[in-house]
Amino acid sequence: MERTAPRSFAWSLPERVSFLFKSGIFLFACGAILYVALASEYPVVHDALHNVRHALAVVPCH
Amino acid sequence: MPLKILASIVLAANLILANRSVCAEEFALRFESSPPSERLRPQGEPATLALTVTALDGQPVAEGWVAVRLDAPPPNWLFSTDFPVVEGSRLLEMRVPLINGKAEWRQVFPIRGDYRLAAEFAGTAGAKIDKVFSFHVYEKDPKWLVLGGFALGLFITGVIAGRVFSAPRDGAGRKLGLWLFFILTWSAAVGESAWAQEDHKRNYISKIDVAPATVGSPARIHWWLHPAGVNGKSSAKLTFSITHLEKNKLVFSLEKIPVAGEFALDYHFTDGTDHRVITVAVTEDGATVRQEETVSVTAVAPSLRTKLPPLFLFLTVIAVGLFAGRWSRRAAGSKLRSAEGRRSQA
Numbered sequence: 001m002e003r004t005a006p007r008s009f010a011w012s013l014p015e016r017v018s019f020l021f022k023s024g025i026f027l028f029a030c031g032a033i034l035y036v037a038l039a040s041e042y043p044v045v046h047d048a049l050h051n052v053r054h055a056l057a058v059v060p061c062h
Numbered sequence: 063m064p065l066k067i068l069a070s071i072v073l074a075a076n077l078i079l080a081n082r083s084v085c086a087e088e089f090a091l092r093f094e095s096s097p098p099s100e101r102l103r104p105q106g107e108p109a110t111l112a113l114t115v116t117a118l119d120g121q122p123v124a125e126g127w128v129a130v131r132l133d134a135p136p137p138n139w140l141f142s143t144d145f146p147v148v149e150g151s152r153l154l155e156m157r158v159p160l161i162n163g164k165a166e167w168r169q170v171f172p173i174r175g176d177y178r179l180a181a182e183f184a185g186t187a188g189a190k191i192d193k194v195f196s197f198h199v200y201e202k203d204p205k206w207l208v209l210g211g212f213a214l215g216l217f218i219t220g221v222i223a224g225r226v227f228s229a230p231r232d233g234a235g236r237k238l239g240l241w242l243f244f245i246l247t248w249s250a251a252v253g254e255s256a257w258a259q260e261d262h263k264r265n266y267i268s269k270i271d272v273a274p275a276t277v278g279s280p281a282r283i284h285w286w287l288h289p290a291g292v293n294g295k296s297s298a299k300l301t302f303s304i305t306h307l308e309k310n311k312l313v314f315s316l317e318k319i320p321v322a323g324e325f326a327l328d329y330h331f332t333d334g335t336d337h338r339v340i341t342v343a344v345t346e347d348g349a350t351v352r353q354e355e356t357v358s359v360t361a362v363a364p365s366l367r368t369k370l371p372p373l374f375l376f377l378t379v380i381a382v383g384l385f386a387g388r389w390s391r392r393a394a395g396s397k398l399r400s401a402e403g404r405r406s407q408a
Contacts, residue, residue: 023381027377034377038372039373055208056208056212057201060369062144062277062333
């Protein structure tokens with residue numbers, strides 16, 4: 001039953017390639033979130049995460 | 063004739079240089095901070111900085127001025143501090159009179175790193191001596207702990223994702239269960255929690271002029287005191303302070319320095335927010351003249367060059383976590399398979 005179920009693109013790839021594909025998407029998403037949270041200049045985001053940025057020692061804020 | 067002129071110029075230059083070296087040997091210029099520099103921390107309580115000029119016999123010089131220039135630490139080649147615009151800039155430039163051989167002021171240091179303080183003493187009899195002092199301000203320890211905790215949280219996130227994205231070697235990997243969910247939420251929680259008026263008393267008028275202040279370069283602050291209706295300056299003892307209004311914190315001060323009706327300094331406002339400059343002058347006839355000026359400092363956004371290295375660091379930590387998670391999942395699958403193989407053989 002499980003074998004006849006349709007599989008998505010990533011799951012039909014070889015296991016190693018599938019892992020790299022999913023990891024790449026995951027890293028891209030993490031990079032985007034980290035950029036918005038720690039590097040963007042949007043006032044709302046900047047003000048909300050101001051203390052976090054300063055607390056992380058290597059993240060520029062001002 | 064030209065030879066005589068040349069000879070007299072050389073002679074005069076020699077005399078000046080000889081006089082200068084004698085002057086430099088006659089005095090000693092010392093710098094000290096309270097607390098000591100090992101205990102100074104950025105954005106901490108204001109430190110008391112003092113320059114002392116003494117004669118060879120150890121007695122403080124009676125009169126003179128000290129010109130002070132304080133430079134912020136230069137930028138690091140890879141990672142910046144939280145105030146990259148301040149790095150390598152001039153923080154303070156002023157000329158203050160010595161009181162009992164000492165010039166003293168209080169100041170908050172904005173960032174970690176090696177500060178450079180250049181001091182030049184000018185005595186009343188033309189005596190001069192200059193010296194450059196360097197001292198290191200260490201980062202606050204909790205910041206490194208928070209950075210470590212945040213990196214650990216990212217690593218665990220990467221491990222979990224690596225395990226989720228990897229198929230076990232023989233299908234024994236569906237044991238992630240609820241505890242991984244709890245670890246994920248715990249690490250996320252750790253990451254989140256880690257982190258003019260004028261006093262005309264006795265007819266004096268004082269005024270503060272502040273040049274437009276922008277983070278990244280010092281702004282000129284000029285203070286005057288005049289007797290009302292008279293063109294002239296009044297001698298007074300001036301107490302000068304700058305307060306960060308948002309934090310309600312003193313960031314710079316000078317106490318009771320003798321001034322002849324005016325005082326000026328170049329001060330670098332390192333935070334792009336409102337500050338208040340307060341002057342209190344006590345004149346020779348006992349009048350107290352207080353003046354305040356609020357300064358709106360223009361903030362400057364850091365460059366992309368300073369923003370990218372920490373993001374790459376954090377992404378690298380996640381990537382390492384991904385491969386560690388994959389390795390742990392695959393290793394667990396291999397062990398299970400070999401255990402099952404042994405059972406079937408038995």
